[in-house]
Amino acid sequence: MEKIIIIGSPGAGKSTFSFKLQEKTGLPLYHLDKLFWKPGWVLSEREEQIAIQKDLFKKKQWIIDGNYGGTLEMRIEACDTIFFIDTPRWRCMYHVLKRNKQYKNTSRPDMNEGCPEKIDLDFLKWTWNFKHKQRVDLIKQVNGAYRHKQVIVLKNQKEINDYLKGKKRD
Template sequence: MLASKKIIIIGCGGSGKSTLARALSKKINVPVYHLDKLFWRDNWQMTSKPYQQKVINNVISQDNWVIDGNYGATMTLRIAAADTIIFLDRNRFVCLLNVFKRFIKYKGKSRPDMHDNCPEKIDFDFLKWILTFPEKRKPSIYKMLSASKGSKNIVILKNSQQIRLFLASFH
């Protein structure tokens, strides 16, 4: 059970960050912010890093929140403000399967956690990012988590059962 109400959720694409963020937000009754929705503009145009930092500063100044997404330009700000860091450390092939399921479900449409005019897509760079996440991204995430140990509540969830049990711990 979490005492905090300032929570960030990070993990590979397709790990379930947005799904967990929505469910957790409902369970603990705090607003949820999806970085994909905040940082992308029409037709998959990314906002500038200064804009992203301004948006995050506005969000983290609030009393409570759940924020999902990675985005290195704002990671330090979010970690500093968060009470809890949840890392979805899922198998890359589970993430790929989830991305393909999401593509089929939202093909031609924008998903709820994405900017309105960004229809779901899969491209080579995104697939490569997922496939290389364990080698290229995960070590730095664990280093960051280790540096935050003691000052932040760290939750690492590796599979669907752990995620379900984690959510079930909130009544």
């Protein structure tokens, strides 16, 4: 494992997992939220997102945290390992609300400065509906990679913790 992507629903624990995986592996970590969002919640143009990622792909090793479906295919192509954090949606909602409270009016560690934590009804709906909408697209893209990439699906906190502790899964 030298080139890793981490995908999953908002609130699934991607960033927390990526920080811990970085500690375990020593690989450099890049959060797409931090790279793509400019101060004031201005999202980089798609062309800039592509250029940022192409620069990352030139590096020998990396962990990239984030979905961004419009450019996911290029990350799948460039990586050797995919972690799909596929926790239940109630848990994702809980984490989104907890994160909002923890970082209210400040930028969290995996987000660019000038983008204070916020949620609104649209984001909560998007998170709740992720399992039946965006997740389906993620699964289709990941299924195409199973033959050529190592794909690790972690479905709950126990599986996440066990993986990080090096325990074998049944």
